[in-house]
Amino acid sequence: MHSTAALNQMGFANLLQQADGVALGVLILLLLMAVFSWYYILTKSMRAIALRGKADGVIGGFWDTASLPDGVTFLEKQPKSEPFSKVALESLHAARHHQQHTGGRLGESMSRSEFVERALRRAIARETGRLETGLTFLATVGSTAPFVGLFGTVWGIYHALIRIGASGEASLDAVAAPVGEALIMTALGLAVAVPAVLGYNFLVRSNSVVIATFDSFAHDLHQFLTTGARVDAPAPAAKK
Secondary structure, eight states, X not given: OHHHHHHHHTSHHHHHHHOOHXXXXXXXXXXXXXXXXXXXXXXXXXXXXXXXXXXXXXXXHHHTSSSHHHHHHHHHTSOTTOHHHHHHHHHHHHHHHHHHSTTSSTGGGSOHHHHHXXXXXXXXXXXXXXHTTTHHHHHHHHHHHHHHHHHHHHHHHHHHHHHHHHHSOOOHHHHXXXXXXXXXXXXXXXXXXXXXXXXXXXXXXXXXXXXXXXXXHHHHHHHHHHHSSOOOOOOOOOOO
């Protein structure tokens, strides 16, 4: 009977009823970490998957157009949130601007190649920054949530020691509630940290693929706008 009562005191419901301000603060902090982590994981993962799925269609569709004006029209029809079309349009507008205003300002005194490259770098840096939004938060949660849970664990053990000192005995009935609080805090800290770490690793890998596609597309655009022709990748050498 004592064992059953002690086990009931180690449950999460009992923790909520008996937790003091410090324990509740730790629980709320872990809850906020979990909510925002899952928000970033889900929204950023869906966006990264969508970008990887649409990249070939946007890039291939642009190169398949009959002329540069047709290519611009194709890009302008893409959603405003589509980053590949935005990068291409900015580089095309930069090339047109340089042609019309050569030498007007310091930036325009650059060569056409340098001016277009500058526009491409700026556009890619902006879109890369948007892709990486939330990664710092996930990394922070993954590294700090276990320690937040550990603080709750230490606080629960501290309460257990106080009960032992007050009652003069170390029976399970006396320390069940604070020990249960300590164990739950440890589990919650890990439960928050592990998804954050896994989500961070997945997003870093997905973003690296998208960024590599950005760089490849930007290289082709730069070559096209400065030489008038797209430089295709060399064909693999035939095996002897």
